[in-house]
Amino acid sequence: MSFFQFTPAFANPQGSPIRELFPYLSRPGMISLAGGYPSPSLFDQEGLAAAAAQAMATGATALQYGATEGSPALREQLAAQCQARGIRCSAGDVLVTTGSQQGFDLLLRVLIQPGDTVCVETPAYPATLAALRQAGARILSTPVDGDGLDVEALAAMLAALPVAERPKLLYTVPNFSNPCGTLLVQQRRERLVQLALQYGFVVVEDDPYGELAFTDARPAPVYAAAQQQVGEGENPVVYLSSLSKTVAPGLRVGWMVADPAVLRRCTVAKQTNDLCTSPLAQAVAASYLQSGRYGQAVAKACAEYLRRMLALTQGLKARLGDLVQFVQPAGGMFVWMTFDARIDPQKLFDAAVAAHVIFVPGKAFYADNANLHSMRLSFAAPDVAQIGQAVDRLTEAFDKAK
Amino acid sequence: MSFFQFTPAFANPQGSPIRELFPYLSRPGMISLAGGYPSPSLFDQEGLAAAAAQAMATGATALQYGATEGSPALREQLAAQCQARGIRCSAGDVLVTTGSQQGFDLLLRVLIQPGDTVCVETPAYPATLAALRQAGARILSTPVDGDGLDVEALAAMLAALPVAERPKLLYTVPNFSNPCGTLLVQQRRERLVQLALQYGFVVVEDDPYGELAFTDARPAPVYAAAQQQVGEGENPVVYLSSLSKTVAPGLRVGWMVADPAVLRRCTVAKQTNDLCTSPLAQAVAASYLQSGRYGQAVAKACAEYLRRMLALTQGLKARLGDLVQFVQPAGGMFVWMTFDARIDPQKLFDAAVAAHVIFVPGKAFYADNANLHSMRLSFAAPDVAQIGQAVDRLTEAFDKAK
Numbered sequence: 001m002s003f004f005q006f007t008p009a010f011a012n013p014q015g016s017p018i019r020e021l022f023p024y025l026s027r028p029g030m031i032s033l034a035g036g037y038p039s040p041s042l043f044d045q046e047g048l049a050a051a052a053a054q055a056m057a058t059g060a061t062a063l064q065y066g067a068t069e070g071s072p073a074l075r076e077q078l079a080a081q082c083q084a085r086g087i088r089c090s091a092g093d094v095l096v097t098t099g100s101q102q103g104f105d106l107l108l109r110v111l112i113q114p115g116d117t118v119c120v121e122t123p124a125y126p127a128t129l130a131a132l133r134q135a136g137a138r139i140l141s142t143p144v145d146g147d148g149l150d151v152e153a154l155a156a157m158l159a160a161l162p163v164a165e166r167p168k169l170l171y172t173v174p175n176f177s178n179p180c181g182t183l184l185v186q187q188r189r190e191r192l193v194q195l196a197l198q199y200g201f202v203v204v205e206d207d208p209y210g211e212l213a214f215t216d217a218r219p220a221p222v223y224a225a226a227q228q229q230v231g232e233g234e235n236p237v238v239y240l241s242s243l244s245k246t247v248a249p250g251l252r253v254g255w256m257v258a259d260p261a262v263l264r265r266c267t268v269a270k271q272t273n274d275l276c277t278s279p280l281a282q283a284v285a286a287s288y289l290q291s292g293r294y295g296q297a298v299a300k301a302c303a304e305y306l307r308r309m310l311a312l313t314q315g316l317k318a319r320l321g322d323l324v325q326f327v328q329p330a331g332g333m334f335v336w337m338t339f340d341a342r343i344d345p346q347k348l349f350d351a352a353v354a355a356h357v358i359f360v361p362g363k364a365f366y367a368d369n370a371n372l373h374s375m376r377l378s379f380a381a382p383d384v385a386q387i388g389q390a391v392d393r394l395t396e397a398f399d400k401a402k
Numbered sequence: 403m404s405f406f407q408f409t410p411a412f413a414n415p416q417g418s419p420i421r422e423l424f425p426y427l428s429r430p431g432m433i434s435l436a437g438g439y440p441s442p443s444l445f446d447q448e449g450l451a452a453a454a455a456q457a458m459a460t461g462a463t464a465l466q467y468g469a470t471e472g473s474p475a476l477r478e479q480l481a482a483q484c485q486a487r488g489i490r491c492s493a494g495d496v497l498v499t500t501g502s503q504q505g506f507d508l509l510l511r512v513l514i515q516p517g518d519t520v521c522v523e524t525p526a527y528p529a530t531l532a533a534l535r536q537a538g539a540r541i542l543s544t545p546v547d548g549d550g551l552d553v554e555a556l557a558a559m560l561a562a563l564p565v566a567e568r569p570k571l572l573y574t575v576p577n578f579s580n581p582c583g584t585l586l587v588q589q590r591r592e593r594l595v596q597l598a599l600q601y602g603f604v605v606v607e608d609d610p611y612g613e614l615a616f617t618d619a620r621p622a623p624v625y626a627a628a629q630q631q632v633g634e635g636e637n638p639v640v641y642l643s644s645l646s647k648t649v650a651p652g653l654r655v656g657w658m659v660a661d662p663a664v665l666r667r668c669t670v671a672k673q674t675n676d677l678c679t680s681p682l683a684q685a686v687a688a689s690y691l692q693s694g695r696y697g698q699a700v701a702k703a704c705a706e707y708l709r710r711m712l713a714l715t716q717g718l719k720a721r722l723g724d725l726v727q728f729v730q731p732a733g734g735m736f737v738w739m740t741f742d743a744r745i746d747p748q749k750l751f752d753a754a755v756a757a758h759v760i761f762v763p764g765k766a767f768y769a770d771n772a773n774l775h776s777m778r779l780s781f782a783a784p785d786v787a788q789i790g791q792a793v794d795r796l797t798e799a800f801d802k803a804k
Contacts, residue, residue: 003602003636004663005570010512013670019470040462048465049458052682056451060442063450063650068421098500098654098676105675109536110412131674134511168407200405234405248465250681261406268415272533273507273675274500279652280454281680
């Protein structure tokens with residue numbers, strides 16, 4: 001028997017299903033459509049180096065402990081981003097977090113006890129599922145379609161639940177979701193807020209991809225839709241976002257906008273978690289956002305991701321035809337693809353690895369009842385030429401697995 | 403009734419008792435002996451700016467997501483630090499954390515359930531007590547004296563406990579503890595390991611201050627004492643440390659060395675907490691440690707903190723005499739001072755604030771049964787001249803409160 005006696009959630013811990021793919025990634029010549037990483041070629045290295053130099057030059061602030069809420073300069077910049085997206089807020093409504101992952105983690109601490117029910121749009125981001133399992137939550141999978149979370153299916157599910165089993169929280173990525181790439185339409189955003197108010201659950205709106213839009217027609221955040229409905233009352237939505245997909249993940253800078261009661265408790269929880277997000281990283285982020293280079297860098301990223309998305313989806317359609325189904329995303333980094341039920345998923349995965357292309361098998365994105373005939377394809381990291389090759393190799397794998 | 407229903411630990415959350423002093427700190431002319439912040443004048447800003455420039459110049463690694471365990475280069479450097487302190491380890495035994503605060507938080511997730519007993523040397527670091535309260539732990543205060551944790555008192559306490567109430571964890575800062583400044587003597591380190599093995603509890607050895615020693619006579623870490631006793635067997639000690647007190651808190655870089663079973667689970671927990679510690683901050687830290695400037699910077703800090711410590715303790719002894727009692731620390735940043743029981747603590751605090759000097763009242767460092775006639779004085783931030791003034795003002799406050 002081991003000396004160590006771990007809590008039940010960690011007795012036999014499973015690592016991330018995506019990280020399990022790492023050994024394949026290092027094989028020579030492998031093209032990866034698996035990662036959720038932004039393209040390093042799109043990082044504004046020059047602008048960020050200048051921001052880092054400025055952060056180091058302006059006294060000791062970047063090197064000292066900082067307020068748990070975040071640096072005033074960065075909170076100003078992040079509040080301005082939220083305003084541009086349609087949210088009414090000021091710097092005082094922003095809590096800087098160590099990536100938006102920490103934002104979700106803090107929310108679970110202050111809102112969820114073991115046994116509580118949490119609704120998750122499914123398929124879902126695996127780290128969200130892992131965090132919920134660790135928190136001991138009961139996960140209720142909520143379906144999505146090409147327009148995002150299926151709010152009428154959710155309404156029917158809620159109406160049928162006994163009061164004791166009603167969710168305390170619902171997690172959604174309304175803009176270009178991971179893994180589906182779908183955009184939640186405006187009418188559904190409003191309906192989701194109504195349901196949250198009616199049934200008393202908190203909506204966690206995770207929005208790391210919203211800025212990576214291929215068109216201008218993007219609805220305002222669910223948080224803003226809630227502001228319309230509740231006025232000055234308590235807002236049932238918690239808005240999470242991040243600079244990881246738009247500036248650089250290496251900063252680990254995310255943020256939360258929420259009702260003051262939620263924000264205050266998450267701040268207390270953050271005090272015992274990491275005291276504050278790296279003041280160095282915060283100073284670099286604030287300097288960079290102040291420099292005015294952000295808008296151009298994001299526009300460049302959107303244009304390049306659009307090219308890559310088109311290369312992938314047009315290639316897949318031309319080569320695989322009716323064998324596969326997907327909705328062409330209007331932004332973000334992902335295509336969710338299902339395939340003919342007669343194809344064996346394991347055989348397909350093995351053939352793909354043998355052909356030197358890799359994707360994330362769909363089962364990673366389900367808490368239960370996985371659709372095994374599915375996969376997530378990311379078009380963010382490989383360039384257009386590599387995506388062309390990847391489509392060739394995927395076609396070869398489908399041929400072998402048929 | 404609020405829309406939000408928080409978990410019991412966050413129904414009525416209390417912020418940090420030290421943060422409650424912030425409003426006083428901003429008063430003009432205030433000298434603070436309250437903070438636990440290192441002196442910004444001792445940051446090696448030139449060396450760190452060079453490290454930041456190098457980190458930004460060497461490709462996109464500092465800007466991309468990184469492995470949850472930490473960057474290979476930084477883990478190498480931190481393992482080398484541990485080896486220099488007497489721990490047998492390699493890079494693979496190191497988990498980089500977002501400050502050592504996160505290391506403790508991850509341990510609580512994987513080891514502690516609500517109702518579990520945790521021993522804490524008392525008086526104790528307030529964020530440790532807050533983290534334990536949030537985790538729902540039953541806190542058992544363990545006494546300290548001038549030689550650190552009183553292990554024989556602990557042994558007697560353990561022998562008297564029913565099996566069901568035995569601790570799962572014990573928290574100690576053996577080197578120049580916060581708040582007491584004491585050093586745990588070698589014989590007690592060995593005895594503590596014996597007790598851990600006998601009674602089956604994990605020892606959390608938090609060591610942020612060990613490098614700030616005023617003499618060379620520092621015992622090896624408790625972790626190393628355990629390695630002596632268990633050989634290749636499971637080590638009951640988890641070692642936490644940090645660059646916050648030696649390089650810069652703004653990096654938020656700490657680390658954990660532990661048995662592989664513990665390290666693996668903390669890595670899984672970290673995946674859902676913040677994915678990885680800022681790769682930018684890690685790259686700056688690794689470059690700085692590789693630059694070879696660390697040794698000289700720490701030696702300079704030790705010399706300056708020694709001067710400040712002597713100014714404070716000699717001043718207090720000369721001016722307050724028998725009214726106060728303290729043990730002169732052999733390193734670190736703190737003096738723990740108790741005072742004559744006839745002096746009213748609140749009156750003393752108010753008089754000190756009126757005289758423009760501030761300290762942390764001792765009650766912040768207790769889970770229960772606080773000795774109200776105590777205070778923590780930090781000599782790290784003010785310079786020698788300011789410390790002289792602070793002693794004058796404290797003397798004035800004692801005169802008024804007598």
